[in-house]
Every structure is written in structure tokens, then in C-alpha cells.
Amino acid sequence: xxxxxxVLDDWGLVGLDTLTREALMEILDxxxxxxxxxxxxxxxxxxxxxxxxxxxxxDAMLDRMLxxxxxxxxxxxSLRAPERSGxxxxxx
Numbered sequence: 001x002x003x004x005x006x007v008l009d010d011w012g013l014v015g016l017d018t019l020t021r022e023a024l025m026e027i028l029d030x031x032x033x034x035x036x037x038x039x040x041x042x043x044x045x046x047x048x049x050x051x052x053x054x055x056x057x058x059d060a061m062l063d064r065m066l067x068x069x070x071x072x073x074x075x076x077x078s079l080r081a082p083e084r085s086g087x088x089x090x091x092x
Contacts, residue, residue, distance in 0.1 A: 001027075001030035001031055001034070001035065002035075003035065004035060004036065005035070005036045005037075005038060006027070006031060006035065006036070006037045006038070007037075007038045007039075007040070008037065008038070008039045008040070009040050010040060010041065010042075011039045011040060011041035011043065011048075012041050012042070012043030012047070012048065012051045013041075013042075013043075015051075015053070016051075016052060016053060018054075021052065021053065021054055021057055022057070024061065025057050025060060025061055028061050028064045028065060029060075029064060031064075032064040032065075033068070037065065039065070045066070045071070048062060049062060
């Protein structure tokens with residue numbers, strides 16, 4: 001709760017077990033309205049509730065995150081994709 005900015009990178013990349021879900025809820029509850037939390041995800045926001053898995057906890061988490069959120073949706077090709085201008089990528 002004391003960290004100025006918490007970064008949750010690749011949100012939704014892997015499933016949450018019960019312990020992780022409960023710990024995440026506690027962290028978000030402690031930070032809500034007090035500290036910045038940055039979330040990066042390829043999972044669209046409309047799928048977050050289902051990904052969290054536990055409906056009551058999902059409601060609580062998202063109620064703490066989304067009302068004050070500033071969303072930036074990036075579009076376009078992945079910057080991690082190999083260049084298409086004739087460059088090659090080795091299998092090293």
C-alpha cells in the first residue's frame with residue numbers, strides 16, 4: 001500500500017488461483033483512491049471479470065480499479081513482431 005506506483009504487467013496472461021486472487025484483492029483494496037496502479041494487458045477490459053473468476057471478488061476488484069481509471073488503448077502491429085522489411089530473425 002505504501003508503494004507510490006504499482007505496475008501489474010501482462011494482466012490476464014495466466015489464471016488466478018484462490019490465494020493469488022485474494023491477495024490481489026487485498027492489495028487493490030489498500031491502494032484504492034490512495035496510490036497509482038498501472039495495469040498493462042492484452043486482454044480487453046470487458047473480459048477481466050470472467051478472467052478473475054470469482055464473481056464477488058471480480059466485482060470488488062473492478063469497482064476499485066475502473067471508476068478512476070484512465071484507459072489508453074493501443075492499436076497497430078506488435079512492436080515485438082519481426083521486421084517485415086526483409087530482415088530476418090534467427091532461431092538462436
